[in-house]
Amino acid sequence: MASQVSSSGARLGCSGGSQSTAMQILRTPAPSRLRSGSGVACRAGEREVTLLDYGAGNVRSVRNAIKRCGYTIKDVESAADIASAERLVFPGVGAFGQAMEILKQRGYTQALRDYIQADRQFLGVCLGMQLLFEGSEESGGCEGLGLIPGMVSHFDTGMGLPVPHIGWNDLIQKRHSTLLSRVGDRRVYFVHSYHATPTPENADWVLATSEYGGEFVAAVQKGNVSATQFHPEKSGATGLDILSCFLDPEAAAASGVPPAAANGRPRGLAKRVIACLDVRANDNGDLVVTKGDQYDVRETGSTGEVRNLGKPVELAGRYFEEGADEVTFLNITGFRDFPLGDLPMLEVLRQASEGVFVPLTVGGGIREFTDGTGKHYSALQVAAEYFRSGADKVSIGSDAVYAVEAYLAAGGKKDGSTAIEQISRVYGAQAVVISIDPKRVYVASPDNTTHHTVKTPKPGPNGEQYCWWQCTVMGGREGRDVDAVQLAKAVEDLGAGEILLNCIDNDGVGQGFDCELVGAVADAVTIPVIASSGAGTPQHFTEVFQKTKAAAALAAGIFHRREVPITAVKEHLNATGIPARTA
Template sequence: MAALSSTAASADVSEERGKVVVSLLDYGAGNVRSVRNAIKASGYTTVDVLTPEDIEKAQVIVFPGVGSFGSAMETLNDKGFTGPLTEYIKQDRAFFGICLGMQTLFDGSDETPGLKGLGVIPGMVASFDPAKTAVPHIGWNGLCVRKEHPFVDDFDTDGDAVYFVHSFRATSTPENEEWVLSTTTYGGGAGEPPEHFISSVQKGNVTACQFHPEKSGKVGLRLLGAFLDSVGKGKMGGVSAEGSGNSSGGGGSARGNEDTKLVKRIVACLDVRSNDQGDLVVTKGDQYDVREAGTQEGKGDVRNLGKPVELSGRYYEEGADEVCFLNITSFRQGVLDDLPMLKVLELASERVFVPLTVGGGIRSHTDDSGKTYSAVEVASRYFRAGADKISLGSDAVYAAEALLKRGGELTGDSSIEQISHVYGKQAVVVSVDPRRVYVANPEDAPKHTVLKVKESDKGGPMGQRYCWYQCTVKGGREGKDIDAVSLAKSCETLGAGEILLNCVDMDGQKDGFDLELVKAVMGAVSIPVIASSGAGAVEHFSEVFDATGVQAALAAGIFHRKEVSISEVKDHLAEKGVPARRAA
C-alpha cells in the first residue's frame, strides 16, 4: 500500500525522523482529514488501514475516533478490526488514539450500554452530569501532567491549552491509575466542585488523549509531533518502540495545577456566498443586506471582504479559537452540489488547526435525478471535507416546531437526531436567528418567553418595553411562531450540542451583544452557547462573558474590516482577568 502523496519537504523531515509511516485507522466517521493534515504538518506521511492485515503490518497506528461510541465499535466489529487492533495494542506496539480513539480502549461506555470496548484499560466511560455543568465539554482547557512522557514533556501547564469536544469521559480509579498521563477539570461553581477526568493515557508504547491535538493549534501540532518523533527514535517514555514494558507509571508529583480552567472562546465567523461573477467571497451586511449601494443602473455588487481560505488562515494566526463558515445562499441550491464550499473546507483544513464549523442548507436532499440523500449523508460530505461541526438553521426550526406539536415525543426523523446519533451531539450546532417582536406587556404574547428591554435600549416603535424573540428561517426572510428560548430548549432535547445565538436586530449595529437574550437562553439549556451579533469593540466581549457566563462569543465584520483584531480581543480579556487562550 503506497503512502499518500506529500511535499518533498515533509518527506525529508520524515526521513530525518526515523522514516516512520503512520497507519491511519479511518473507520469512516467524522473529520479525519484534519488529522491527516496535522500528521503531514508534523513531517510524516500516512497510509490508510483498509484491512485487518494492515493493522499487523503497521509501524504506528493513529486512531482518530470521531462520533458516538456505539457507531465506532460497531464499525470496528463489522470491518473485522476489533480483534487485530486489540491484539496489536496488547502487544505494546506504537498506538495513538484521539478522543473516541481513547474511549474505545476502556471496557465500555454508558453512551452505548452493553456494547464492549477494546478492554485494554479497566473502567467504564460515563457522561458528565448535565445538572452540574454544561454538556458537552467544548473548548480549550489545560492539562495536569501526572508523569513524564515525550508527548507532554513540552506542554506548558501554566499557559498552554488544548481543544476538547466530548460529552463522555473516563475517570481515574485504582485499577487504571498506572495508565493516567494527565487529568483535566471541568465544571464546578455554585457550590459544586469541579470534576476531574482523564485527559490522556499512556503505558509503554500506547498513548491516547481525550482532546484533539489536530485542533489544538500550534500546541497540538507540537504534542503530536513529539509523539511521532518518540516512535521514530524508539524513545517512548524510556521504552524501546520495539520492546515492551511500562514507563514511569503514575508515581511522582503532578506537574501543573490540579484544577485546570476552561477558557472563553473567540469565534471568527465568515459569511460566504457567490458574488455575481460566480466567485466565493466573504461578505457581511446589516440584517442580511450584503450588497453595496445600488446605482441607477441596478443593484450593487455583493460586498467582498476577502477570500474565505485566506481570511480563515489569518484568523488562525491571530489566535481565533474556532472558525465558522456560514454559506448564506446554500438554501437556494443542492448542498451536495456545493463543490466550491467543500473545496474551501478542504483547503482551510490544510492550514487552520482549530475547529471548523460549516452551516447553510445542511438537510436531507433530493437531487435532479430523484435520488434522496439523508441529512447524515449530506453532513458526512462536509465532515469528510474538513468540518468538525455542522450548523443547522431553518431545518432546526422546523424540527423544533414538529417536536412541540408532538408534545415532546422523539421520533429520530429530524436532521439533529440523525446526525447526533452517528457523530455525537457535540458535532451539531443549532444557529438561532431571532428578531424582536415588541409588545406593550408580557400578557400580549402568552405563548412566548417575553423579556424586558434594557433601560439604555430605545425599545419598540411605539415605546414598548417588552419583546419576544421570533425565530426566522430562509436566511431571515420568514418569521415563525416559535421564540428563541423555546427553540433552544427543543433543539437540546433533539440532540444538539451547542447553540449559536444570533440577534437580527443587533447584527451590524456594533452596540454590543443582546445580553438579556443571551442570559435567557443560557438559563434555559445545559449545552454551551455562543453569543453572536452586535460586537463593535473589545469591551463588548468582556461584557458578555461577565454578564452572562456564556462560553463563547462570535464576531465577523469587525474582524474582516480590521476594526478590531482577535489578538486585541485576547489582550483585553487578559487585562480584565477573563480566561482566554494565548496564541502559541
C-alpha cells in the first residue's frame, strides 16, 4: 500500500490494467455551474468562487461547503477562467504526477503560476497544496509548480504509525493569520500519505504544522495565497469557519473570535468515533436505518417487519451535530442486480453531503456487474458514481474475500483486476475501506490449523485455549477458508487504505469489542483499523483504544437508540488520556 498511495492517499493509474480508463474517469467534465440555494445570505449581490475540478474524487463536499458559506460556483473550463477568477479554489485529488499531467494537458499550468504569482486570492486543498512545492517523490519523482521550496515525501511507516494519516489532528500555528483566526484549539481533518516538511527555505510560507511521527506542513500562506494539507470541507464547523475566513477575509478580520481553548485535553491525532447506519429498504420500499442482533434486522412477533430506527439523511445530520467524526452508510440489501440503479441510496448521499461536513463512507454492492441488457460495469465505475454523489470512501465486503482467495491462489500476485486495485489506483488507498465479517473458530492447538491463532482467555465450548477468526461472506451467512489476519494483510498489499473490522460473535451483544481480534489484525498491518461490533458503554471505546492499536471505533444501535451519547464517549476518552475531538 505504501508504494501505491498518493499525496491525498491516492495513486492514479490504470483501471483493470487500462491507463485510458482511469484517465477517462478523471477527465469527465464537471457540471458547468452550481448555484447557491440555502445558506448564508450574500452581503451585497452575487458572490462567486471559481473551482478547479478536474473530475477525480469527491468534490461535491467542497461545492456544498462553499455554497453553505453563501457563494455561487463557476467551474474552470479553460485557462481563461483561471485568469478571470476573483477567488480560485483548487481541491486537488489524485496522484501528484497524474495531476500535473492533467494540468499541463489542459493548459492550466502557466495560468495557475501566473495567478498565484500575482498574489490573487487562492486556496489549495490537500494535493492542491502539495502541487505548489518543487516536486514529490511520488510517481517515481516529478516536478510540481515550483512556487514553494521543498519536496513532498511519504510518511515513514517504519515508525509504527498507520499510513495513510487519517483523522482529526491539532494545528500548530506559526503566526497569526485571518485564515485560521477562528480555529482556536479545535482539530481539523487530514487524510494523506505524503507530506511536505517545514524547512528554513520555506519558513516564510509555512502558516501551521501538525505532528505525525514528526512535524509536517499543515497550511501555507503568503499574501492572498493559501493552501491546506487538511480538508476544510470535512472538518465540520471548524472547516466552515476556515472557508468563510478565506472567502471574506475582511469580515473575518473584523469579527473573528477564536473558540476557547480546551484546557488540559490530550493533544495529537484523535481516536475517531464513527456512527454507522445500516440502511435497507423496508417492505414498503422505503430506505430506513435498521439494526439487529447477529445480523437479524426484523422485529420479532407476528409482523416481522424490518426494524426502523429512523431515516438515513436525518440520522446522519443528527450525528454530525452530535460530534461524530465520520458517518458510515452500509446498504445491506441493495445493489444485488443493478448497483447503479439504486437511485434512492445515491440520493441519500447527495442530500447527506449537503449538511454533513465530516467524511462519509458507503458500502454495499461495490463490485463489477452486467445489467439486464448485457452492458458491463466495472467496480471502478460503480465507485465513481458514489464519489460523485458525495462519498469520501467506499467499503468492500464479500468481494474483498473473493479477491483475496484469488490473490492467495495466485501466490500473492496482483493482476490489477480486483475492485480494490482499480479504485485505489484512481481514487487513492484512503478511499478504499475493507469490511471484514469474521467469527471465532476454536482449536485445541495452533497445530490443528494453518490459520493465524491466538491464545485466548475465553475458552471454547470444549475448553479449547486457541482460536482464529474465519472470514465470512453474504452478510455472515457463509464461512470461507480465510482468516481475518490473512485477509487484512492481503488487502493492504492490494491497495486498501483502511479496515473496518466487525465481529459476528459480538454484534448486538453490547459487551464490548473483541479486543483480541482487533489487536491481532491491527498488529499485522500498517493501515488504520476501525473496531466494530459490541460497543455498549463509553468504557468499551476506551478499552479497545487502550488494549489495541485501533485508530477508530464504530457503533450503531447504541447511538440510534440514544443509549450512549457520542459526547459521553468523547468525554470519557479525554478523561482517560485518549485524544478525542470534542469541538
